[in-house]
Amino acid sequence: MKNTFIQALKLTIVCLIFFSGIYTLIILGIAQLAPNQGKGEVITDNGKTYYANIGQSFTQAGYFNSRPSAVAYNAAGSGGSNKGPSNPEYLAEVQKRVDTFLILNPGIDKKDIPADLVTASGSGLDPNISVQGAKVQVKRIAKVRGIEASKLDALIKEQTEQPLLGVLGPQKINVLKLNIALNKIK
Structure with missing residues (x-):
């Protein structure tokens, strides 16, 4: 049980970092290539x-x-x-x-x-x-x-x-x- 909880916590932290940081920056970077910088x-x-x-x-x-x-x-x-x-x-x-x-x-x-x-x-x-x-x-x-x-x-x-x-x-x-x-x- 403890092992499963730690794996779930690690996955949650990785997803949190990826989707609230890295993914957001990737999308922002792509938007900069669009006309009017995605606005x-x-x-x-x-x-x-x-x-x-x-x-x-x-x-x-x-x-x-x-x-x-x-x-x-x-x-x-x-x-x-x-x-x-x-x-x-x-x-x-x-x-x-x-x-x-x-x-x-x-x-x-x-x-x-x-x-x-x-x-x-x-x-x-x-x-x-x-x-x-x-x-x-x-x-x-x-x-x-x-x-x-x-x-x-x-x-x-x-x-x-x-x-x-x-x-x-x-x-x-x-x-x-x-x-x-x-x-x-x-």
């Missing part, structure tokens, strides 16, 4: 600073809308709704988002609305939408801003991020970067 991608536009890796709320008609957030885009409280796909409250919330989207984007069929525009991500802070999520909003934005739809299509193509290593994940568009670029179109 996220910071964008400054018109004197305001934004984090491109945290979802922002864009609901005005002249902008590309963000993915809905279950935490009101509050980075201090990341999380999903914790409601299952058959939960009546969740289904009502998604239906309300679909109805709102159809009102704001007349001429769009319900079947053409990508899921990412009406469902929140697991973190509630997803800064990206799908390429289809951007394209389905072009008609509305072109009308509100008086911009040719072809210019918006070109902007979407320019702002599309390819999958990591060409295969890991889908194509995506950062909504903040897209809307900042949209403001620069004349």
Whole structure:
């Protein structure tokens, strides 16, 4: 019994030193190689600073809308709704988002609305939408801003991020970067 206790104590001390010291320093070292030393991608536009890796709320008609957030885009409280796909409250919330989207984007069929525009991500802070999520909003934005739809299509193509290593994940568009670029179109 005493021998087992001493072995467990030694293992606990080794794990404590490794995980609270050595492992932490290794991760910190890797973060220093990342853009902005692991502090996220910071964008400054018109004197305001934004984090491109945290979802922002864009609901005005002249902008590309963000993915809905279950935490009101509050980075201090990341999380999903914790409601299952058959939960009546969740289904009502998604239906309300679909109805709102159809009102704001007349001429769009319900079947053409990508899921990412009406469902929140697991973190509630997803800064990206799908390429289809951007394209389905072009008609509305072109009308509100008086911009040719072809210019918006070109902007979407320019702002599309390819999958990591060409295969890991889908194509995506950062909504903040897209809307900042949209403001620069004349």
